[in-house]
Amino acid sequence: LKPRQLEALAFYLGAHGVDPAPVLEEIEARFVQETSEEKQEPLRALHALEAKLQQVRKEKPEAEALWLRIRKEHGDTPPPYFHAIVMAAFALFALTLDTLFLAPTMDILNIANPALQFIAAAGFAALCTAYFELTGLLYIGAEGSWPKRLTAIAAGGIGVISLTVWGLLRGYQLRFAAVLAGNPLGQFLTAHPVLASIFYIFITLATPIIGATALLFGWQEVSRARTWRRVRERFETLRTAEIQHARDVQTEQEHLDHFDKRKQAECLEWRAIFAQFY
Numbered sequence: 001l002k003p004r005q006l007e008a009l010a011f012y013l014g015a016h017g018v019d020p021a022p023v024l025e026e027i028e029a030r031f032v033q034e035t036s037e038e039k040q041e042p043l044r045a046l047h048a049l050e051a052k053l054q055q056v057r058k059e060k061p062e063a064e065a066l067w068l069r070i071r072k073e074h075g076d077t078p079p080p081y082f083h084a085i086v087m088a089a090f091a092l093f094a095l096t097l098d099t100l101f102l103a104p105t106m107d108i109l110n111i112a113n114p115a116l117q118f119i120a121a122a123g124f125a126a127l128c129t130a131y132f133e134l135t136g137l138l139y140i141g142a143e144g145s146w147p148k149r150l151t152a153i154a155a156g157g158i159g160v161i162s163l164t165v166w167g168l169l170r171g172y173q174l175r176f177a178a179v180l181a182g183n184p185l186g187q188f189l190t191a192h193p194v195l196a197s198i199f200y201i202f203i204t205l206a207t208p209i210i211g212a213t214a215l216l217f218g219w220q221e222v223s224r225a226r227t228w229r230r231v232r233e234r235f236e237t238l239r240t241a242e243i244q245h246a247r248d249v250q251t252e253q254e255h256l257d258h259f260d261k262r263k264q265a266e267c268l269e270w271r272a273i274f275a276q277f278y
Helices: 003-015 021-038 040-074 082-109 114-141 146-180 184-191 193-277
Strands: none
Touching (some): 082 114
16 A cells, blocks of 8 residues: 555545454554564674674683783783894804804715715704704693603703714814824814813704704794784784674664664554544
């Protein structure tokens, strides 16, 4: 029906003395059906927004607790990457220095070409540094587990012993080469074998251990900085999403309330038209 058809129908029913109650019930039923059909899509959108809001509110307490703990541990300002860059530079310097020390001793491995000696020495230095770094990571990651920590300590001890032997071998090899070449260094090393052994053991152990320590410290700095930023970003994202979803839910509810009121007003208008022309 249209308003004019309703006017004519009301006038016709009134003129013939027909009971208007069934027609009024039909009008109300029609508006209820239209309202129900038209509200399906807004209701689905509202339920989707409410589900998102509920999910955000479920995740937010955990994210907030983690953010508060990270702030307590690392402060309110993001950890800088500067220390990590400095540590990486120290590690690179240690690897370069170890490569320069190792290159002349590659004759022991039957590598005579100078270029290949530097390549082999760089690989050996990187291998030793990586070995001690992995040992340190295993020790740090085994917090609360003594068997794993003892394994890490044992692995580190094996590496120290191996490099100690390698340092002694480097000292003897250099002394032997210096004596054959008539170099005064050979006489010095022969006269002070203990001092020479301590020195070569020190440089053999120090460079990879310092490099591994610098890399490990730099990685921890990077990890702390990334964790701080990632946790803060997640908390801020959830907080912003909660506010936005709450606003969207409120807006959608207001829209539905306005829709219901509009339909009720239309229904009352039709009833008034019918009553006027009946």
